[in-house]
Amino acid sequence: MDVTLVGLRVLREVAERGTFTAAAQALGYTQSAVSRQVAGLEQATGVLLFDRHPGGVRLTNPGRALLAHAVTALDALEAADRELSGAADDSGRVRLGFIPAAGAVLVARALATLSRQSPRIQVITREGATPSLLRALRTGALDVALLSSRPPHRSPDADDPPLHAEPLLEDHLVLAVPAEGRFADRTGVTAQEIAGETWIAGTTGTDAPLLGIWPGLPGRPRVHHAARDWLTKLHLVAAGMGITTVPSMLLSAIPPGVRLITVDDLPEERRRVSLVRLPGSTTPSTDALIHALRRHAADLAE
Numbered sequence: 001m002d003v004t005l006v007g008l009r010v011l012r013e014v015a016e017r018g019t020f021t022a023a024a025q026a027l028g029y030t031q032s033a034v035s036r037q038v039a040g041l042e043q044a045t046g047v048l049l050f051d052r053h054p055g056g057v058r059l060t061n062p063g064r065a066l067l068a069h070a071v072t073a074l075d076a077l078e079a080a081d082r083e084l085s086g087a088a089d090d091s092g093r094v095r096l097g098f099i100p101a102a103g104a105v106l107v108a109r110a111l112a113t114l115s116r117q118s119p120r121i122q123v124i125t126r127e128g129a130t131p132s133l134l135r136a137l138r139t140g141a142l143d144v145a146l147l148s149s150r151p152p153h154r155s156p157d158a159d160d161p162p163l164h165a166e167p168l169l170e171d172h173l174v175l176a177v178p179a180e181g182r183f184a185d186r187t188g189v190t191a192q193e194i195a196g197e198t199w200i201a202g203t204t205g206t207d208a209p210l211l212g213i214w215p216g217l218p219g220r221p222r223v224h225h226a227a228r229d230w231l232t233k234l235h236l237v238a239a240g241m242g243i244t245t246v247p248s249m250l251l252s253a254i255p256p257g258v259r260l261i262t263v264d265d266l267p268e269e270r271r272r273v274s275l276v277r278l279p280g281s282t283t284p285s286t287d288a289l290i291h292a293l294r295r296h297a298a299d300l301a302e
Contacts, residue, residue, distance in 0.1 A: 002044050003041055003044050003045070004040075005074075005077070006037060007037050007038075007040055007041045007044075008041075008070040008073060008074055009027070009074065010023065010027065010029075010034055010037040010038060010041075011037075011038070011041060011049065011063075011066065011067060011070050012067065012070055012071060012074060012139050012140075012141075013026055013027055013034075014034065014038060014050065014057060015059050015063070015067050015135060015138065015139050016132075016135045016136050016138075016139040016141050017132075017135070018055075018056040018057065018058075018131070018132065018135055019055075019056035019057060020034045020035055020038070020056075020057065022056075038050065041066075045062070045066060047060070047062040047063075048060050048062065048063075049062060049063035049066060050063055064138075064159060064160070067138075067139065071139060071140040075140065092120045092121045092122055092285045093121075093122045093123075093124060093285065094121060094122070094123050094124070094143050094144070094283070094285050094286050094289045095123075095124045095125075095126070095141065095142045095143045095144075096123055096124070096125050096126070096142065096143065096144055096145070096146070096289065097125070097126045097127075097128055097133040097136055097137070097142040097144070097145035097146070098125065098126075098127055098128075098133075098145065098146040099127070099128070099129070099130060099133070099146060099147060099148050099273075100127055100202070100211075100228060100229065100230055101148065101171075101230055101247040101249065101250065101273075102146040102148075102249070102273060103125075103127055103230075104230060104231055104250060104253045105249055105250055105252055105253050105296075105300065106146070106168075106169070106249060106273070106293065106296055106297060106300060107125065107146070107293075109296045109299075110289070110292040110293045110295070110296045111123055111125075111292070113292045113295065113296065114288060114289055114292045117288075117292075118285075118288050121285045121288055121289065123289060126142065130147050130148065130156070133145040133147060134147070134156055134157050134163075134276075137163065137276065137277065137278060138157075138159060138278075143277065143282075143283075143286050144275055144276065144277045144286060144289065144290065145275075145276050145277070146168070146273055146274070146275060146276075146293070147165075147273070147274055147276050148171075148271050148272065148273055148274075149271070149272050149274065150269075150270070150271060150272075151270060151272075153167075153272055153274075156274075156276055161278070161279050162279065163276050163277065163278060163279070164276065164277050164278070164279050165274045165275070165276045166274060166275045166276075167272055167273075167274050168273050168274060168275050168293060168294060168297035169249060169272070169273040169297040169300055169301055170270065170271075170272055170301065171247050171248050171249050171270070171271040171272070171273055172247075172248050172268055172269060172270045172271065173214070173245045173246070173247060173248070173268075173269040173271070174245070174246055174248055174260045174261065174262060175189065175194070175214065175243060175244075175245060175246075175260065175261050175262065175263055176233075176234055176237045176243060176244050176245070176246045176254070176258050176259070176260055177237065177243045177258070177259050177260075177261060178237055178238065178239075178240045178243075178257065178258070178259070179238070179256075179257050179258060179259045180240070180257070181240060183259070183261060184259065186261055187261055187262065188261055188262040188263070188264040189261060189262075189263060189264065190263070190264060190265045191214070191216065191217055191218060191263060191265055191266050192218065194214065194217070194243065194263065195217050195218050195219050195221075196219075196222065197222070197242065197243050198222055198223075198224045198225075198241070198242035198243070199212060199213055199221045199222060199223045199224070199225075199242055199243060199244060200212055200223070200224070200225040200226075200227065200233045200236045200237060200241060200242040200243065200244040201213050201221070201223045201225075201226055201233075201244065202226065202227065202228050202233075211228075211245075212233055212244040212245050213245065214245055214263055214266065214269070215266075215269055216266050216267070217266075224241070224242060225241055225242055230246060230247075230250055230253075231253065231255070233246075234246065234250075234253075234254060234255055234258055235255055237257075237258050238255050238256065238257030238258050239257070245269075246260070247271060249273070249300050273297065275290060275293060275294075
């Protein structure tokens, strides 16, 4: 089997990004160059490495098998390059991915604690949607990730080996409304009352659902403002620009001018935040980060 290092790097990047276009942008290549590298790998191995579909690509079983070896080989070469160049030891580095709702409070507090207790540990963070974070875990680009799930809380994906998912926090949605607006004196509302309101929602795309709209509302929501960051959405609410949903774990970060109320005639929207990683042993640095995340998740649950 005659494969190249460039081909293996392209394989890893396409697997992580989910499309040839995104991989090309990350690598600084043209899309056609990425396509040629994948075609060359498939010719050299004699197997189909990716299933193509309208939204992007997904590794086949042979593709996942080759990726596992590619990650090992590329990591070993990168370690050798660091050693030969005299670069600093990176054994204290941990790569953490997290969904947007976990960043402002849980991640920030855990990193502050870790920085005080273990200053030699360097945490590299990446915010993203669940699908992109899962791909990054599978390709070895992340060590751990904080992901959200809705009941019945199935496994994050169906690939092998199964991911290790540790529940950290049970959360629920509440509704954020302007403190001086229509619902200023209310503690709860009905679905019909908020269905026609102006909504502030997360940006949409093939990689993530529409965040900020209460699930199960009748009709089509009227979205006038789109922002991925939760705090941006909340400040827009405070400015009277609309309403949005917010996870209860962000209660301590709610800015002035925002009130939180419930939706009384729809089922409670519960979420679970889990710490997800590949099975197997972890480094002491990763263990220290996980301990800090557990501690602050427990604080938020009280």
